[in-house]
Amino acid sequence: MSYKAILIDQLNACYHDKSWFIPLHDILTDLNAAEASYVKNEGEHSIWAIVNHLIFWNEKWLERYIAEQVNGQNSVNNEDTFDIDPSNLNDVEWRKTLHRLKTVFSDWNRALEDSEEHKLTREIPAYFNAPWWGVVSNLCIHNAYHIGQIMLLKKSMKHT
Template sequence: MDVKTLLLQQWASCLDEEDWFPPLEKVLEDITFEQAIWKPADGAMNSIWELVCHLLFYEKRFLMRFLGETANEPQAENNESTFRLPTETLENWKETKQEYFYVHRELGKILTKSEHEDLKKKVVDLYIKDGMGYDTVAKEVGISSSVVRRWVQHFEAEGIKGLEEKRGKAKGPGKGRPRTRPEDPEEKIKRLEAENEMLKKFLGK
């Protein structure tokens, strides 16, 4: 199973497909307004509604980036602000849920249509277009700065083709970036898991 297929499965299971844990849409279906805003008396934890707002903030941010509508990205002073609620009414609770379900599904559609190199390009754009440094981009998407640097260098040298998966696929003398030895199955699993984590974090999961 490639990393994109794995991510799509996990992305769907988070919202509306039953897996080893209940999907979020089913969980939230019968949550009442009172349950959504409840918090422990000491206020040390977030309410269910606040957590949904937090998820919505980051997923909507990345949806806007994929659509090229950065001017419409949600903004927050800090991470704590991403948990902020709208006016606490039953109607707003319902609207928050529906907007989150919509945004999550739209990101899933984009992921389905995207090639792996397209997703890498989004990371590269954070450096080239948004002016972030390697370390800042790495922290934003949850990968090492050396990986960000390598992707940027490959893109600057070869364009989008430089971001294609080329492990063991030399296309002629001196072409491609073949590995010096066959990839060990355990190494491949670790690499796919790492890429999967990167993509999940980049999509705001």
Template sequence: MTEIERLLDQFRRAYNGDSWAGPSLVDTLQGVTAAQAAAHPLPGAHSIWEIVLHLTTWVEIVQQRLEEDKLIGPTDAQNWPGLPVVTDEAAWQQAQANLGWAHEQLLSKVASLRDEDLGRHLQPLDDYPASTPGPYYVLLHGLVQHNLYHTGQIALLRKAFA
């Protein structure tokens, strides 16, 4: 098995597979209603829906970083987008579908890489102060860790509705 295949396996396990850390993101979101997703059961904490939008942003940013070979980042508004004006079940399902689509697009890009690419470093941009140091390898493993971290947050937020 190549390192790229291992990375793809980790992305799949964290998103909708058999994750070592616990339920996958998809399993953790299973059964969450739009009202629950939009709620803020913990003062000062993001809602489940906001976390899903944040995860989508970062999956898209990492794909864009790989596509452009540049260290780009989201704006503050992109990093933690607000909820849509309409927060009904259709909008909630669309938010989850957007995350799934972004995830599949990223996996397609990662699958096009070679193991040798994992040592490459992103080209920094002068106007983007925040950085993710290290090679593609660190970037991709970091995104798997990021996804699992927020999956844990969602799992805790769900407990407010149990």
């Protein structure tokens, strides 16, 4: 099996294929904006905020992957990637967020399917000389970590 096939499998397990855990699409599909933006305790992130964080990092690394360029300077404040606009907490905006999430996972699939295998073994000098396959694999681990958080937040809403 190729790196490409493994990475596509990992991305799909995170987003829509049932595997070891419930995929993100299935967790989110029945939530409305009020549920997605619900925060039980001050200082915690809502499901919507975590989804925004996932969108940000998946889009950022996809952009880098397509351009085959990683800038060594990272001026992103990670906490800012969780931001949601309090004036747009409605079902229309939530559906737009879900569409953007679906799009980035679809775009990742397409980018990987269109890649030559050797691109995935190229090292990224500005990013610890990590190979692309390792970076994308770690992105999937990052996705899975936050999917677990989202599932726990969703379950906790049913018990309040």
